[in-house]
Amino acid sequence: MIIGLTYDLRDEYLSMGFSEDETAEFDREDTISSIEATLAELGYQTDRIGHIKNLVSRLNRGDRWDLVFNIAEGLYGEGREAQVPALLDAYRIPYVFSGPLVLALTLNKALTKIIVKDSGIATPEHAVIYDRSDIRKVKLPYPLFVKPLAEGTGKGIDPESVVDGPKQLEKKCTELLNRYHQPVLVETYLSGREFTAGIVGTGQEAKCIGVIEIILKDNAEKGVYSYVNKEECEERIIYSLTDQDAVDACSELALQAWKCLRAEDGGRIDIRFDHQGTPHFLEINPLAGMHPEHSDLPILAGLNGIHYRELMKMIMASAVRKIKIVHHA
Ligand SMILES: Nc1ncnc2c1ncn2[C@@H]1O[C@H](COP(=O)(O)OP(=O)(O)OP(=O)(O)O)[C@@H](O)[C@H]1O
Numbered sequence: 428m429i430i431g432l433t434y435d436l437r438d439e440y441l442s443m444g445f446s447e448d449e450t451a452e453f454d455r456e457d458t459i460s461s462i463e464a465t466l467a468e469l470g471y472q473t474d475r476i477g478h479i480k481n482l483v484s485r486l487n488r489g490d491r492w493d494l495v496f497n498i499a500e501g502l503y504g505e506g507r508e509a510q511v512p513a514l515l516d517a518y519r520i521p522y523v524f525s526g527p528l529v530l531a532l533t534l535n536k537a538l539t540k541i542i543v544k545d546s547g548i549a550t551p552e553h554a555v556i557y558d559r560s561d562i563r564k565v566k567l568p569y570p571l572f573v574k575p576l577a578e579g580t581g582k583g584i585d586p587e588s589v590v591d592g593p594k595q596l597e598k599k600c601t602e603l604l605n606r607y608h609q610p611v612l613v614e615t616y617l618s619g620r621e622f623t624a625g626i627v628g629t630g631q632e633a634k635c636i637g638v639i640e641i642i643l644k645d646n647a648e649k650g651v652y653s654y655v656n657k658e659e660c661e662e663r664i665i666y667s668l669t670d671q672d673a674v675d676a677c678s679e680l681a682l683q684a685w686k687c688l689r690a691e692d693g694g695r696i697d698i699r700f701d702h703q704g705t706p707h708f709l710e711i712n713p714l715a716g717m718h719p720e721h722s723d724l725p726i727l728a729g730l731n732g733i734h735y736r737e738l739m740k741m742i743m744a745s746a747v748r749k750i751k752i753v754h755h756a
């Protein structure tokens with residue numbers, strides 16, 4: 428079986444002149460080579476495709492694959508993560524991970540929260556700032572948390588994301604509007620413990636493979652799993668197995684969110700407790716990082732006794748089912 432690999436390689440974009448920040452969500456060469464080597468160990472033949480423009484030229488040349496392992500995040504537009512799967516759908520080529528509907532929706536954290544909330548899952552109250560005039564309309568009680576509406580990898584998130592009053596809110600929202608040229612999400616600040624849950628599978632087959640607690644070391648930026656804390660996670664973060672009550676509460680919430688959003692094959696849900704210890708949905712990562720040592724999903728799988736190859740095997744087992752579905756539709 429030939430598996431195409433679509434991804435955005437960080438070094439390639441850096442050498443094209445894009446900045447560190449613009450490419451922060453993109454993948455390192457060792458992530459791609461780990462995926463490639465593991466797929467080979469699992470008996471698959473692999474073919475590197477790369478970013479969407481390479482995919483377009485390869486499709487034009489007539490190249491086809493049995494399945495595409497897609498981790499391309501995309502660069503432009505609010506559907507940037509949805510572009511590769513949408514293109515593959517047009518050619519009836521099945522792919523690993525979620526489709527365009529889920530990837531476009533979940534890049535927008537506010538719209539995702541509305542759907543999650545509608546299915547009865549707790550998530551912090553929120554407001555969306557489209558331009559500066561929206562800032563003074565925010566009526567939520569402080570402290571609040573401020574972050575870009577559609578980014579990942581902790582981009583734009585630092586200790587100043589926690590704001591205690593209208594002046595700080597104005598400052599942080601204005602900075603993010605100017606820096607990211609996209610709306611800003613303002614949420615009630617959750618001060619409790621933080622977790623991330625790993626899910627593998629689709630629909631009724633989905634299961635939670637583990638929950639870990641994100642514990643900030645003394646040398647970490649305070650109160651948030653920020654960009655800097657993520658980049659330097661080896662020195663600043665403890666990824667820890669945790670008590671059974673927290674695991675049960677988080678896996679239940681994560682599975683419910685995964686199923687209600689119709690996400691596929693594998694990913695992560697980020698959860699934080701409020702001051703009373705009630706778990707809340709923060710966000711879903713349907714294209715979770717897949718670096719074997721540096722990314723949260725492989726880290727949490729490993730801590731739960733699931734090695735990288737086993738994780739990849741489970742994800743592929745879920746995805747391979749789609750080959751039959753696409754070809755018999
Ligand atoms: N409402 C909130 N209350 C408290 N902390 C929050 C809140 N929202 C986000 N955070 C903190 O900021 C971190 C990053 O937020 P979030 O997960 O939404 O961003 P991200 O950049 O998409 O993350 P990822 O790297 O998982 O893609 C969280 O892990 C958490 O520490």
Ligand SMILES: [Mg+2]
Binds near residue numbers: 697710
């Ligand atoms: Mg997150």
